[in-house]
Amino acid sequence: MSLLRRALSLGAVLLAASSVALLIAPGWLTEHLLDQSETPGDVWLRLLGASGFSLALVHVLIVRKLDDLWWWTWSIVVFDLLVAVITVVQPLAGLPDGSAAWPWWVAAGVSATLAGLCVAGLAGAGQERPFA
Helix, strand or coil: CHHHHHHHHHHHHHHHHHHHHHCCCCCHHHHHHCCCCCCCCHHHHHHHHHHHHHHHHHHHHHHHHHHHHHHHHHHHHHHHHHCCCCHHHHHHCCCCCCCCCCCHHHHHHHHHHHHHHHHHHHHHHHHCCCCC
């Protein structure tokens, strides 16, 4: 369970930090720090930040009751895998002129890594606390 606890905690910290940045300074974050030429607009980025922060809280809730709810982590794995797929497809499909591809690849790598850590943690948790 310790690997699963650490993976969920790391995911919560990364998601909360990036979400707070989107809530506070969406334009600066996407245009200056991540070097994207076109953004969907601050309100959409703030909504993304709000939903991401809420998901970070779900990570924390799972960690707090991990002995009983370890299998809820599959919802986090699905989210991380979907983010990884979407952030790989985006630069492959073509970015607007002047947009950097590196943030997309970093997001894909981080999401895939977190999903892998959670799956490894789930494998261990399933051995420690089977359903039956």
